[in-house]
Amino acid sequence: MTMKIMVAIKRVVDYAVKIRVKPDKTGVVTQNVKMSMNPFCEIALEEALRIRESAAAASEVVAVTIGPSHSVDTLRTGLAMGADRGIHVDSAASLYPLSVAKILRKLVQIENPSLLILGKQAIDDDCNQTGQMLAGLLNWPQGTFASKVVLDKEKQVATVDREVDDGIETVCLNLPAVITTDLRLNQPRYATLPNIMKAKSKPIKKFTPEELNVEIKSDLEIVQVTEPPKRKAGIIVSSVDELIDKLKHEANVI
């Protein structure tokens, strides 16, 4: 039996970029700012590739991105990392987790993957909802915050270690299933030149939300985006006495 893995990837402001809030407080500045693949999505894709490479446990890895036309660049990165083909759902509208989950559900119905891997969250909106909503919509089991994934192809079961507050929780999922990835799952590979070259000829299928019959709307309204309050600069005290004095009289903590 051949097995297909679908991975969702998102283009976000590179996490090493210092975020600036727009003066009108409607969002963050994205113009002339370096955009890259969401790091958790990179980890998701890496995991899919490793599963494909390990004893041919999967035959195909399909990378999906939803977003404006530039998202194709990110998709190409995914293909250069090793995904077999791509799907781009072209939408310039603001997307919220529920819309994304609905689009992904449609694509699952078209592609029929046995496993869906997503990042646990995107570092732009930090929602951490898409994977869970998607599992709900599909009525599939979910293993979120995965720090280890072991796949049994024969039994069609995925064993997932999850990072939870009091340690590691291990869950067994019957396939098909949804997995979302945590930071420590793996270290993603780099895009090598031969693979970048190959990626240029890999197919990318295009859809629009309308073609998939998904209406993009949101019940949320963003009221305001502001920067966190600036921390006051610290001071260097010159003696223990001065420290005690300040703790007593200025900080009023002792």
Place this chain on the structure above:
Amino acid sequence: MPNPNGRATLGFRLRSLRRPTYPPLFPSATPSSRFTLHGKCNDVVRREYHQVPSFFNSLTNFSQTRIWGVGIQRKCYGSIAGLVQRNPGFSKLNDDDVRCFEAILGAKNVVQDEDKLVASNADWMHKYKGSSKLLLQPRTTDQVSQILKYCNSRCLAVVPQGGNTGLVGGSVPVFDEVIVSLSSMNKIISFDKVSGILVCEAGCILENIMSFLDNEGFIMPLDLGAKGSCQIGGNVSTNAGGLRLVRYGSLHGNVLGVEAVLANGTVLDMLKTLRKDNTGYDLKHLFIGSEGSLGIVTKVSILTPPKLSSVNVAFLACKDYSSCQKLLQEAKRKLGEILSAFEFLDGQSMNLVLNHLDGARNPLPTLHDYYVLIETTGSDESSDKQKLEAFLLGSMENELISDGVLAQDINQASSFWHLREGISEALMRAGAVYKYDLSIPVEHLYNIVEEMRSRLGNTANVIGYGHLGDGNLHLNISTPHYDDKILSQIEPFVYEWTSKHRGSISAEHGLGLMKANEIFYSKSRETVQLMASIKNLLDPNHILNPYKVLPHSLIS
């Protein structure tokens, strides 16, 4: 259980990758006595030293003594440090001196505490160690002026110190010189967003200036591995080259003005903020690269380029050195205006980094003999990337590149840079290191590495890396311990070889103490003599950074 959430935690991961943390200045490992100045070399010193003339040398004696300079360094293969004797012309520090400095600076900025002096007495490599009893921390140009005026009148020797990351023993005292640290002069004075001209005090740490400029949408025209500690005053004084020189040129072009204090306390205000100013001799250049031997740099004005939004970094493997060289030629043509760095490391450098540097990971699936890091900086992400990709794929087809990776995000780019920038640190962790910083015409550049390797056999790990785009090789010889026998195999061979190929024995690190006597390998007698005359003119008592830069025979 830590739950890494989004940007904040990831940011930490990046920072820990990007910033090499240097080993503390004074670990328990003690450098071999050869490199401390009162070591076992003293016998050699005495035998050789009688030839060196006395301190207050008149100008007319120079041509005579110069010959000795050559003679000495040819005859004695030992470390230069071992050859120096304290100049008896210098006074010894006394309590009155200290009181006087306290009156100028306030007691807090006059440091005598031995523990605090330890770090300032030893260099970054733990190779050179002085025994200064006094560290001064002026906060203003006027204080620097008063300090120098006093030292000059008392004939107290002075070593100007910036971030103390210099690699040639220039930034630490040789004996008991008073250390004048610029660290407290760390204010940014002005920044003009239209012209990109920054004026700041000499003690500003390079990385702090970089982050200041980043907020303004500009970058420094220089970048180097020591950015977290080195100061702009130190960079200017060593005419530091670094990683962006191939794009933005040297500090002789980018520094527009300097304020410097001469040995007698005179403040030279040459702090212009003009790109063009042809009025007489451009004396600021005397202070760029003179390693604190002519004056103390207190302020700098510097031209900074705008920060461009699109930066791409590729890490490549080449099968042989000649491919690296051809790749450079091609890159200059095909990447043209967007090429911002072309760095080179050999397989031995890579192994060293992978074995000794935290967080280092080979970006390529296999090991190779030669690696090149290419960075492009431009204003249009998609066209820049296209251009670079086309160049790289083309070079792969031509077999100039055997494998390679292209960073897909800033983190990946940083981790490629980490490999190149972390070599110095990895060398430090690997044991003893002999560092040579050579300019050699690119086509011969790697030959010296191979010759050195066959000379030393398996007694040492010889590695070559550097700024290939500028014809600058860092030849480093790593051994478990410092060893005179190995040193005698390296020097003077390395200098002779470089001289024969019309190279420079110091591309960017300067001469410092390490190579003061070797200057003739790269400069003619007449030139060096003029340098000595300038030194005599500006610092007649030779109190500024003694024993460094110029041959001891001329300046003793």
